[in-house]
Amino acid sequence: MPTITQNLDNNSIIPLLTMNDGRQIPQLGFGTFQLSGETCYNAVRAAITAGYRHIDTAAVYGNEEEVGRAIQDAIDVGEVTREQLFVTTKLWNDSHDRVAGALDASLERLGLDYVDLYLIHWPVEKIGMFATAYRDMVTLRDQGKTASVGVCNSYPEVLDKMIQASGDTPAVNQIEVHPGFNQDELRAENAKRGILTESWSPLKQGQNLDNPAFQSIADAHGVTVAQVIIRWHIQRGDVVIPRSSKPERIRTNADVFGFQLTEDQMQRITAIEEGEAGRRGPNPHTFYEGTSLQKQ
Numbered sequence: 001m002p003t004i005t006q007n008l009d010n011n012s013i014i015p016l017l018t019m020n021d022g023r024q025i026p027q028l029g030f031g032t033f034q035l036s037g038e039t040c041y042n043a044v045r046a047a048i049t050a051g052y053r054h055i056d057t058a059a060v061y062g063n064e065e066e067v068g069r070a071i072q073d074a075i076d077v078g079e080v081t082r083e084q085l086f087v088t089t090k091l092w093n094d095s096h097d098r099v100a101g102a103l104d105a106s107l108e109r110l111g112l113d114y115v116d117l118y119l120i121h122w123p124v125e126k127i128g129m130f131a132t133a134y135r136d137m138v139t140l141r142d143q144g145k146t147a148s149v150g151v152c153n154s155y156p157e158v159l160d161k162m163i164q165a166s167g168d169t170p171a172v173n174q175i176e177v178h179p180g181f182n183q184d185e186l187r188a189e190n191a192k193r194g195i196l197t198e199s200w201s202p203l204k205q206g207q208n209l210d211n212p213a214f215q216s217i218a219d220a221h222g223v224t225v226a227q228v229i230i231r232w233h234i235q236r237g238d239v240v241i242p243r244s245s246k247p248e249r250i251r252t253n254a255d256v257f258g259f260q261l262t263e264d265q266m267q268r269i270t271a272i273e274e275g276e277a278g279r280r281g282p283n284p285h286t287f288y289e290g291t292s293l294q295k296q
Helices: 037-050 064-076 099-110 130-142 156-166 184-192 212-221 225-236 247-254 263-270
Strands: 016-018 024-026 054-056 086-091 115-120 146-152 172-176 196-200
Touching: 037 054, 037 064, 037 247, 064 086, 064 099, 086 099, 099 115, 099 130, 115 130, 115 172, 130 146, 130 156, 146 156, 156 184, 172 184, 184 196, 212 225, 212 263, 225 247, 225 263
Parallel strands: 054 086, 086 115, 115 146, 146 172, 172 196
Antiparallel strands: 016 024
8 A cells, every 4th residue: 555645834744534445545635627737737736845645636627637747747856756646537427338448548648557546527327327337447446557446426326326236335425515515414325335525616616715604713713714614624524625726825725734623613614504505516416418428
């Protein structure tokens, strides 16, 4: 198992959570959604320099080459070793019938021999191939092309079908989670199956940053609103992958281990719950975009 070290530039250490396959994942990572070109490259380099060791990308983001180049350059200058990094990428909706080829293409773009975590991006239940796609991913894990496998945007019905088809439980379920869309029920379902919850859009696409309820808590700790929200995720036990293109914000987003939210502050944030109205991304039950597959 690779030794992941992550001493941030504020001398804090990112906790490691143990997945159900025995491997560890850094609880705080760096997301790259909507980052492209040199902006993506520079952001990933800044994140590695700041001490992030968990980098999240996806085939559909169109930035695997830039992510891979940033990783290789950091390795080449001795800033980090490959074994110290945890790299995630994802299977897009048009590739549920050709998982091996899709992962090989991602590895080529990333310039890597393996990824640490390979995820089904969306189950696309209408197509009905998610269970066999997941089973194929387990095979690729056994071949060493990915160290762990998991899912995104999956709900109990599809989770159970994937587990039944493969005899294997996903290590991670990466879902939309943020204050206002707490996803407590799905998080509990993940936990019941031994699956870690990972939050995408943890800052609600920036929409939570101007909420005065968060600002008062931030003022009490002398930190930013983003730091408060990321800390809320951390204390709930979720893996969290905030994204920014600004080096200073990348650094401050990781500086969340020098303070702790009180139980009252945690409850106040959790109470900001809008239910389905709080969702900002697609609904996984109906999302069908980006696939040319036909239901078989």
